[in-house]
Amino acid sequence: MVRGIRPHVVGRTLASFRRSKCGLKVIDVSPEPKRLARIIRGQTITSVRRFAKRVVLTLSEGGDFVIEPRMTGLMLLSDPPTTAHLRVEWRFMKHATSAYPSLWFWDRRGLGTVHYYGPGQFEELVCTRLGPDALAMNAELWTERLARTARPVKVALLDQTLVAGIGNLYASEILYLSRIHPARPANALSRREIARLAAAVQEVLDDAILHEGSTLADGTYRNALAQNGRYQNSHRVYARTGMKCPSCDAAIERIVQAQRSTFFCGRCQR
Ligand SMILES: [Zn+2]
Numbered sequence: 001m002v003r004g005i006r007p008h009v010v011g012r013t014l015a016s017f018r019r020s021k022c023g024l025k026v027i028d029v030s031p032e033p034k035r036l037a038r039i040i041r042g043q044t045i046t047s048v049r050r051f052a053k054r055v056v057l058t059l060s061e062g063g064d065f066v067i068e069p070r071m072t073g074l075m076l077l078s079d080p081p082t083t084a085h086l087r088v089e090w091r092f093m094k095h096a097t098s099a100y101p102s103l104w105f106w107d108r109r110g111l112g113t114v115h116y117y118g119p120g121q122f123e124e125l126v127c128t129r130l131g132p133d134a135l136a137m138n139a140e141l142w143t144e145r146l147a148r149t150a151r152p153v154k155v156a157l158l159d160q161t162l163v164a165g166i167g168n169l170y171a172s173e174i175l176y177l178s179r180i181h182p183a184r185p186a187n188a189l190s191r192r193e194i195a196r197l198a199a200a201v202q203e204v205l206d207d208a209i210l211h212e213g214s215t216l217a218d219g220t221y222r223n224a225l226a227q228n229g230r231y232q233n234s235h236r237v238y239a240r241t242g243m244k245c246p247s248c249d250a251a252i253e254r255i256v257q258a259q260r261s262t263f264f265c266g267r268c269q270r
Contacts, residue, residue, distance in 0.1 A: 002055055003209070005075050006048045008100050009057070013044045013093040020086045025110035027087045036116055039063070040090075050209075052130055052164030057090075062119030065090075066126065067105055073112030076104045088114050134165040135205050139191075139198040146186040146194065153189065153197075154182035155258045166201070169238045170208060172263045174200045176237045181269045182255070182262045207234065237263040 017037045019029060029036070043059040050056070055075055057065040067075065077100040080086055088105040092098070105114060117125065132141065145163055149156050156162055157171040166174065175182050177200035180193055189197070236246050241254040245265035255262050 002048055002050045002075075005077060005103065008077055008098060009045050009048055009092075009103055011044060011046075012095060012098070013042060014040045014059070014090055015093045016041065016089075016091040018089050018091070020089055020104075024085065027105075027107060027110050028113040028115075029088060030115050033088075039116065052133055052160065053167060056122070064117045064122040066115050066117060066122055068113045068115075069105075069107070070109075070111040070113070072109045073105060073107040076106050077102075080104060080106045082106075082108070085110075087112070130160055130164040131162045132164065134163050134201050137163065137198065137201070139195050142194050142198050143191070146189060148187070150185040150187050152183045152257055153180060153186045154262050156186035158258070158260065165205070168260045169235075170204050172238045172261075173204045173236055175262075175269060176264060177203060179268055179270065181266075182257060182264050237265060239263065 017033060017040055019026070019033045031039075040059060040063075043061055043063075045057050046060055047058045048055065049058075051066075053068065055067040055069070057067070059065070067073070069075070074081075085106050085108045086104050087107050087110065090103040092101060092103070094101075105112065131145065137145070142163075146153070146156060148162065149159075151159075154171055154175060157166045157174065158168060172182070174197065178193065178196040180189065180197060237252050239261075240252045240263060242251050244250070245252055245268060248265065248267050250265055250267040252263055253266050255264075
């Protein structure tokens with residue numbers, strides 16, 4: 001999502017910001033959109049990055065827009081899946097060569113949030129509450145973080161204060177690649193298992209970013225230019241209950257942990 005929009009929004013100057021009149025559940029935007037429109041007018045977007053499942057747009061005066069897409073949110077430049085679910089618009093100043101007049105936040109279920117933080121506030125308020133970004137962790141840091149909890153490793157991977165940026169789908173894939181059973185206590189993993197886990201996190205998350213997210217069954221997770229993501233073609237266990245494990249032919253199993261589905265191979269993952 002971030003890669004898709006970056007080349008089209010970095011360097012663009014903002015003209016306005018508004019909530020679209022969609023008549024659906026009002027999504028959480030702060031501060032109040034009219035005030036926000038005054039703050040951001042004339043500022044240029046200097047960077048776009050992802051931080052732990054959020055999209056962060058940094059502006060020229062140092063403030064940050066932090067967009068949390070949650071289940072069904074998307075950052076789009078064009079072709080929304082539906083116009084009814086467009087929630088928020090950042091309108092750019094006219095630009096001679098760009099085909100995109102606006103950046104949109106589209107959200108079918110309306111669980112996403114858009115917050116603007118003044119210079120330095122995001123760093124202070126948000127980053128200190130979240131664990132380190134999963135992609136920035138090495139085996140040593142994994143050992144330190146996992147030692148803090150005896151909860152099942154799958155549940156620990158989803159705890160954003162322990163490690164930020166791993167979603168439910170990816171947690172199953174990561175544990176499968178690591179050959180670790182999802183119910184194992186997080187603090188009981190061996191050095192070797194943690195090394196495999198650290199490598200699997202990089203592989204799975206890099207791959208996910210490369211393919212810009214997965215298209216789940218309802219097709220609402222698409223990339224910024226609204227093409228279907230392709231990561232789902234490489235799921236090894238996620239949503240494959242009863243299908244054959246790609247390496248041993250045993251049937252993939254599904255269990256529920258902390259109200260979330262987990263998929264795994266009982267033969268490969270110990
Ligand atoms: Zn297997």
